[in-house]
Amino acid sequence: MEKEIHANIPEGDLKDKWSNYKAKAKLVSPNNRKKLDLIVVGTGLAGASAAASLAEMGYNIKSFCFQDSPRRAHSVAAQGGVNAMKNYQNDGDSVFRMFYDTLKGGDFRSREANTYRLAECSASLIDQAVAQGVPFGREYSGYLRNRSFGGVQVSRTFYSRGQTGQQLLLGAYQALMRQKEQGKVKLYTRHEMLDLVLIDGKAKGIIARNLDTGKIERHAAHAVILATGGFGKIYYLSTLAMGCNASAIWRAHKKGAFMANPSWTQIHPTSLPQSGPYQSKLTLMSESLRNDGRIWVPKAKDEKRPPHDIPENERDYYLERKYPSFGNLAPRDISSRAAKEQIDAGKGVGPLKNAVYLDFEHAIKEYGKDVIAERYGNLFSMYEKITGINAYKEPMKISPSAHFSMGGLWVDYDLMTNIPGLFAIGEANFSDHGANRLGANSLLQACVDGYYIAPYTLQNYLADQIQVEKPDIKHSAFEQAEADVKEQLNHFIQQKGNKTAEEFHREVGKILYDKCGLSRSEEGLKTAIAQIQNLREEYKTNLLVPGDVEDINSELERAGRVSDYMELAELMCIDALNRNESCGAHYREEFQTEDGEAKRNDKDFAYSSAWEWSGDASSPILNKEPLKFEYVQPTQRSYK
Secondary structure, three states: OOOOOOOOOOOOOHHHHHHHHHHHOOOOOHHHHOOOEEEEEOOOHHHHHHHHHHHHHOOEEEEEOOOOOHHHOHHHHOOOOEEOOOOOOOOOOOHHHHHHHHHHHOOOOOOHHHHHHHHHHHHHHHHHHHHHOOOOOEOOOOOEOEEOOOOOOOOOEEOOOOOHHHHHHHHHHHHHHHHHHOOOEEEEOOEEEEEEEEEOOEEEEEEEEEOOOOOEEEEEOOEEEEOOOOOHHHHOOEOOOOOOOOHHHHHHHHOOOOEEOOOOEEEEEEEOOOOOOOOOOOOEOOHHHHHOOEEEEEOOOOOOOOHHHOOHHHEEOHHHHHOOOOHHHOOHHHHHHHHHHHHHHHHOEOOOOOEEEEEOHHHHHHHOHHHHHHHHHHHHHHHHHHHOOOOOOOOEEEEEEEEEEOOEEOOOOOOEOOOOOEEEOHHHEOOOOOOOOOOOHHHHHHHHHHHHHHHHHHHHHHOOOOOOOOOOOOOHHHHHHHHHHHHHHHHHHHOOOOEOHHHHHHHHHHHHHHHOOOOEOHHHHHHHHHHHHHHHHHHOOOEOOOOOOOOOOHHHHHHHHHHHHHHHHHHHHHHHHHOOOOEOOEOEOOOEOOOOOEOOOHHHHOEEEEEEOOOOOOOOEEEEEEOOOOOOOOOOOOOO
């Protein structure tokens, strides 16, 4: 039976909701905070900023990451910038315009109140990051420099050349380590969360595995915060690091947390193309390159001439042609589909004919090589190191690649899941981006959730937990969760099959990319579901995991993550099949306009799907959170 969903959105006008919330939220006094223990899983921008901020307030924090250092969290990979409404360029930006761009960019499939709060809190982040020493680009006058990103007509993206994520993470990492040295944060590196522990329906701890010893550990707390990133690596070939996974949020889902909009995954338009069948990762090239680079393909099919031998009148600058108002800065979902359209039409370039050109010839002529090098130098260096090609002299080759997850754990306005005491922040939740994320909003959401939102909203929950003792890890709920974890690990080891987890991962990833990727259809999704079900059955009997449970065993780690991926993969396809419309990154071939653009169905699908675990991966229960638009009237999304 479908459950009624309460997003707990505050009363008042849109611009007053966050202020009203903070004015009325329950607080925990400083002398009581030291009585409360919190677990934060993940040390990327969301996790590090939340752990540091909450520790600074006086709470006792346990921080977990599976890397050997918090600095290795995948936030380091974000390149192009972080959005904020400062209007330094005096080009007409405002909080409402940023809110509207984000809402429109997500094809009107996000919650108005959360999206507005993201824009409202954005300006404070830049000031904080500068105070932490983040070396943003600056004008000659000393003012912070901005550039544009896809889906907007103003310049609101602050950047640190092509390594903005790394620099922001270093700021959060230093804040985290300061609290560790003061004894307010206990850091557990090389630990992976394998289960969530519930007592009386509330999140009270986790089961974790020490990846260096194999030891299974129990950790209790008054609340648990998941900041474990997205699940784009489910496609196998993606821009994400090999270790990225969905296990923390998926294990929480199987304990009752709703999974919202799992089919909304973003394919990034500017990745390096796949170069061979055994490749395990693709490299992201920052979307910021689209500010000065022009994207094109030859007009002729199967063109064999090098790019400089193809004259201007034989080139198709297809984004500029199709979307003249935004040109090369069209949003990611639209740009990726447009690239796929050209590649599928036989106009792809490169050895495998699976890429398009990103050309800086015109920009270098206009501004000079030195200016382009100042803006993007490290990206050009990275491109040459990987491909052997000097992009100052000939165009880059780029291709769409799996990247970001708009879907994730369902959360209310407090960023709390439907499980009391379990919070999800950053990319681990579904909160702000709707069906497509605009570039440079990812770093923003992670920082805003951790620095500014969670420190307020957790107090609203924790105020009622002051007199509640931290649970004993000998509690039967911890014992049962640990027993379940050990049973699964032993099953993986004992199978002695013929296929590695990586082989299974590659297979499920290809199924998803082909049938639940840039475009989807009813027939393709039904076929994908059947294929995933068969693959999952084989996984139960034919998995090969060498080594032991109680030891360093990266193959055992991967086995658990791929097992979760195969259940999540089916839910992604079920969610996509259920949504009989096209919106944002969800492009159903049956639902498109006459000129091939996404065609929404606001009458029947203006809701966020919140799927509930039923005990069977093939029979999830659909709950719906209706999306009410009080301040913006959804329109046909156009960038022409």
